[in-house]
Amino acid sequence: MPNGPETKQLLESYLLARIPFVSVRTVERGRTLEILGALADEKQLDVKVHTLSQGLRDVRTKQTVSEDKSLFGALEMAGEMFQSRSNVTVVFTDVQHLDEDNEVARRFADLATLAEERGGCIVVITAEPVWKSLQRMGMAVTLDLPDVDEMRYEIDAFLRPYRGAIRIEWGPEEYDQAASILAGVTKIEALNILATFVVRKSIVKDDLIALTKAKDSIFSELSGIERVQLTAGENRVGGLEGLRKWLDRKRPLLTMDLRDRGMRPPRGVLLIGVPGCGKSLSAKAIASDWQLPLYRLDMASVLGSYVGQSEGRLREALATADSVSPCVLWIDEIEKGLAGSGTDSTGITTRLVGQFLYWLQESRARVFVVATANDVRSLPQELLRTGRFDDMFFVDLPEPDERREIIQIYVRKYLRVPVPDELVAELVDMSEGFAGSDLHAAVTEIGYEAIRVGDENVPFDFYRRAFDNIVPLLRSAPERVEEIRQLRDRAIPASGRARVREKVGGPRRVVLG
Structure with a gap:
C-alpha cells in the first residue's frame, strides 16, 4: 500500500x-x-x-x-x-x-x-x-495511515524540539515501540496523544503502556468486535506451565521490528481441550499479563441472514482488529462460526473460512489471536495447517500439582483466613477429575459460606462437602471427555508435561511445550 x-x-x-x-x-x-x-x-x-x-x-x-x-x-x-x-x-x-x-x-x-x-x-x-x-x-x-517508519519519523520530529526542555527517557528502542503501538491511528491522533505527555514535562518508559490505553480509547466505539474489560489480578491461570513458558517467549516479539528478517509478528495460538479447563481464561490472562487491550470476536454472531452480510461483518471485525493493534483478539469457540466448511448450501461458511484464513496469513498487524475450540474435528482442515496459528495446545484436566495451584489461587482470592496445607492436600485428592471451573465452583461455595458466618467459623467439613457436592464432567459424561482426549496427539500439551506417543518398536516419551 x-x-x-x-x-x-x-x-x-x-x-x-x-x-x-x-x-x-x-x-x-x-x-x-x-x-x-x-x-x-x-x-x-x-x-x-x-x-x-x-x-x-x-x-x-x-x-x-x-x-x-x-x-x-x-x-x-x-x-x-x-x-x-x-x-x-x-x-x-x-x-x-x-x-x-x-x-x-x-x-x-x-x-x-x-x-x-x-x-x-x-x-x-x-x-x-x-x-x-x-x-x-x-x-x-x-493515502494510508502512517506506517511504522512514518510514525517513527513523526514521533521523533514532534519530540525533537522538547529535548533538553523536558525529561525524555525514551531511547531508540522505546521510539520503535511507540511507533509500533501508534501505527493504525492518524497522524493528528498520534501527535495529540504525545502532546498530553509533553504537558506533564516528562516522558518515561511506562508511558508506552499509556500509549496503548490512549489508542484503545480512540477505537472503543468501533463495531465488529467487543471490548473486554479486565481487572488487574482477576485473571490468574493455574497450571498450564508449558503454555505460559511458550507465551513468555512470544511476548517480546509482538512489538519488535522483524521486517529486516522478513518475518511477521507472532500470529496467535489455538487452544483445544476439555471444557472448563482454562482456555477462555487464558485469553484474558494473556491480555492482562502483556498489558494489551482484549477484544472478543463471537464467530456465531457474525453469521447474518442476508447474502454477503456475514462476510461483511467478518471483514469489518478483522479490519477493526487491525486498527486497534497491538491487541489480543479472543475468538471463543471458533468452531461455532467456521465448522462445516463446504456443507452449507449457500457457501457462506466456505467464504468465511477463506476470508479468515487470508487475514490470518497475510495481515501484518500486531494482533495476537487466541482462539479456543472444544471440538477441533469440526474445524476445516485448512485452519489447522502449519503456519496459520503459531502453535496449537491441548488443555487437559489439571494434574494434582495444578489443582493445588488453582485451589490456592481461589482460596487467596475469596477467603480471608489461611487454609492448612493438610486440608489443601485433602481437597486436591478429593478433586481428582475436576476441571478448573469445578475447582472454582467449589471454592466459591466456601467463600459464600465465609461471608455468611465469618471466615473463622467455616468448619473444615464444609470445605469437604463443597468439593464432594461437585459432579465433574469426567463423572457425568466420561465418554465426552474421552472423545475430546483423543485429540491430544494433535497438539502440544499446555501443561508442559511429557507425553507418550506410540511408534513401531514401542512407546517413546516426547517432551513438548
Missing part, C-alpha cells in the same frame, strides 16, 4: 501531468493538504483549496479567493478560473455523495471535462468511493 512519500510522488506526477481529475482516498484530510501544500511550494504550482468553513483559498499565500463557502459556489469559481487561465489546481475537501450518479457527481464530471480542455486539475479528498464514470476521467491514489 502507498505510504506518505509514495503518495506524494504519485500526486506530484499527476499534478505535473495535468490529470483533469484526481481522487485521494483517505481519512486524513490534514495530512493530504500538507502534502499538497509542500508540492505547491516545491514545484511552484497554482493550487487553491476549498473547505466549507473557509471557502476557497490559495494554498501558498493563504489568501481568500472567494467568500462563497458553498460547494456549488466553489465549483462555479473553479470553472471561471479554468476558463481564464491554465495550470490551476483546485482541491475539494468537503464533498458528500460522490459515490453515485447524482447532480454533484455530474457537476464534477462537467468540471473535469473543462479542466482537461484548459490544462486544469481537480483534486477531491474523500474517504468514500467515487462514482465510476467520474473516476475513469482521471486517476486515484490512496
